[in-house]
Amino acid sequence: MSDVYVIGIDMIKFGRFPDITVPKLGATAANMALDDAGLTIQDMQALYSGNLGQAAAMVGQRILAEIGQTGVPVVNCANACATGATAFREGWMAIKAGVYDMVLCVGTEQMGKGLLGGGGASKGIPTEGLLGSGTMPAVFAEAGMEHARNYGTSFEQFAKVSVKNHHHSTLNPKAMYQIETPLETVMGAEMIAYPNTKLMCSVNVDGAAAAVICSEEKARELGKMDRAVKVRASVMTSDPFQARNMSMPDVNTCTQLAAKQAYEMAGVGPEEIDLVELHDCFATAEILHYGNLGLGKPEEAGRMIDEGETALGGRVPVNVSGGLLSKGHPLGATGIANIYEVSTHLRGEAGQRQVEGARLGLTHVIGLGSACAIHILEKAQ
Amino acid sequence: MSQSPIQPTVAGWFTDGDEPKLIGTQCRGCGTYFFPKQELFCRNPSCTSTDFDEVELSRTGRIWSYTKHYYAPPEPYITGDEFEPYTIAAVELETEKMVILGQVANGFEPEDLHTGQEMEVVVEKLYEQDGTDYTVWKWKPRAS
Numbered sequence: 177m178s179d180v181y182v183i184g185i186d187m188i189k190f191g192r193f194p195d196i197t198v199p200k201l202g203a204t205a206a207n208m209a210l211d212d213a214g215l216t217i218q219d220m221q222a223l224y225s226g227n228l229g230q231a232a233a234m235v236g237q238r239i240l241a242e243i244g245q246t247g248v249p250v251v252n253c254a255n256a257c258a259t260g261a262t263a264f265r266e267g268w269m270a271i272k273a274g275v276y277d278m279v280l281c282v283g284t285e286q287m288g289k290g291l292l293g294g295g296g297a298s299k300g301i302p303t304e305g306l307l308g309s310g311t312m313p314a315v316f317a318e319a320g321m322e323h324a325r326n327y328g329t330s331f332e333q334f335a336k337v338s339v340k341n342h343h344h345s346t347l348n349p350k351a352m353y354q355i356e357t358p359l360e361t362v363m364g365a366e367m368i369a370y371p372n373t374k375l376m377c378s379v380n381v382d383g384a385a386a387a388v389i390c391s392e393e394k395a396r397e398l399g400k401m402d403r404a405v406k407v408r409a410s411v412m413t414s415d416p417f418q419a420r421n422m423s424m425p426d427v428n429t430c431t432q433l434a435a436k437q438a439y440e441m442a443g444v445g446p447e448e449i450d451l452v453e454l455h456d457c458f459a460t461a462e463i464l465h466y467g468n469l470g471l472g473k474p475e476e477a478g479r480m481i482d483e484g485e486t487a488l489g490g491r492v493p494v495n496v497s498g499g500l501l502s503k504g505h506p507l508g509a510t511g512i513a514n515i516y517e518v519s520t521h522l523r524g525e526a527g528q529r530q531v532e533g534a535r536l537g538l539t540h541v542i543g544l545g546s547a548c549a550i551h552i553l554e555k556a557q
Numbered sequence: 558m559s560q561s562p563i564q565p566t567v568a569g570w571f572t573d574g575d576e577p578k579l580i581g582t583q584c585r586g587c588g589t590y591f592f593p594k595q596e597l598f599c600r601n602p603s604c605t606s607t608d609f610d611e612v613e614l615s616r617t618g619r620i621w622s623y624t625k626h627y628y629a630p631p632e633p634y635i636t637g638d639e640f641e642p643y644t645i646a647a648v649e650l651e652t653e654k655m656v657i658l659g660q661v662a663n664g665f666e667p668e669d670l671h672t673g674q675e676m677e678v679v680v681e682k683l684y685e686q687d688g689t690d691y692t693v694w695k696w697k698p699r700a701s
Binding site (some may be wrong): 289309310311313314317319322325367368369371417419420421503507531 | 589660
């Protein structure tokens with residue numbers, strides 16, 4: 177099976193674009209990725225499109241209607257916050273399988289302002305829905321409280337995650353925000369669900385990101401290896417059965433499972449990873465995932481944030497883009513935007529926020545506690 | 558059919574009376590407890606059972622984690638006209654060892670709670686609509 181390479185990747189600046197349609201947002205990112213690859217839509221053999229808000233509305237085909245209806249197959253994916261990563265992974269699998277040798281993957285979302293709904297279905301009785309105890313802020317607050325109880329992690333340490341990621345995004349012109357948020361501002365912000373204040377929750381924004389991926393043979397034939405990024409691992413898991421968790425997702429196990437598989441597939445250990453874009457949907461989540469992804473022992477997570485190990489310049493920088501907390505979190509776009517961020521560092525093109533000498537990077541998303549996707553990426557040799 | 562002034566928000570999820578209990582199911586094959594009720598196929602991948610007994614779950618448990626919800630969750634959650642922040646808890650049931658989420662009974666703050674604390678199921682009003690009080694289960698610290 178051929179290795180798969182990213183040869184073109186880009187994202188629009190995340191923000192609020194109520195007057196632009198979803199297909200136009202996706203089309204913009206798609207054209208940017210094609211430009212980055214020096215190719216056109218004519219070169220693409222299939223399109224994998226991720227979007228959640230209009231999952232029933234053929235967003236992928238409507239993107240092609242903006243940039244060129246070549247008649248290629250289009251697959252539309254929806255997988256909560258793992259939607260974009262799912263679209264990317266479907267493309268990866270098609271190339272792995274040898275069905276195509278070059279495809280386009282696009283993730284798009286238009287969120288608008290305000291708070292996300294919980295895990296409720298659109299019809300019938302939403303599980304936990306009516307009493308409001310199964311919302312995402314509640315689930316991640318409680319998971320953070322468990323970490324605090326087991327390892328002594330403090331409110332201040334959780335808040336420092338937000339300080340760090342907001343600082344990072346001041347160096348990222350494509351992030352929603354470029355503002356510093358001092359510790360006292362973060363801790364003093366409106367409480368959403370203790371210990372997460374409003375500044376410790378991801379930002380709902382509109383966004384799109386796209387990637388052109390291809391087989392090794394194709395990348396070499398096109399002479400694209402100098403800026404190419406190799407996909408060393410692509411893994412997805414769902415929430416495994418646990419008799420104690422019938423009414424709430426365990427936000428840790430599906431990431432732990434995916435991380436183990438991803439490191440095995442890539443043949444590398446967590447200590448070899450130079451930078452990580454992980455799913456900081458809440459500040460507490462980032463702390464949990466340090467342990468889940470093996471970046472440190474779970475009990476070390478508080479110390480890691482205190483000592484700047486996960487800040488730019490630290491041992492393993494996490495969410496140098498600003499993360500979901502400050503770059504923003506357009507659900508369907510996030511997975512590919514993470515891959516864009518890591519790829520940009522591996523290419524040595526991240527400017528002020530460049531992680532020096534980055535060779536291996538990891539991206540992680542988790543959808544509603546039950547869909548985890550991890551990619552390990554490497555600078556092409 | 559005339560409607561009584563008090564109705565459960567979700568019918569068949571909990572019993573009434575002085576000592577209310579949550580109603581779940583138990584798999585006849587592997588013994589796993591479910592709440593909400595699992596009725597068609599067992600979720601345990603190593604079990605092929607399709608037979609379930611409806612069971613009343615133990616009405617006490619111990620706090621696994623808790624927090625306070627300060628914002629009004631969007632639909633489909635029902636919060637009433639005037640949103641009041643509420644305390645919530647995830648409680649591990651005494652017998653079944655399954656974690657069940659719920660709001661904490663009116664009047665209790667996170668300061669009143671600690672992990673491992675014993676809680677019991679109570680039924681309280683969640684919201685009112687067209688003159689009917691709709692109820693839901695909540696977790697209440699058990700008087701020692």
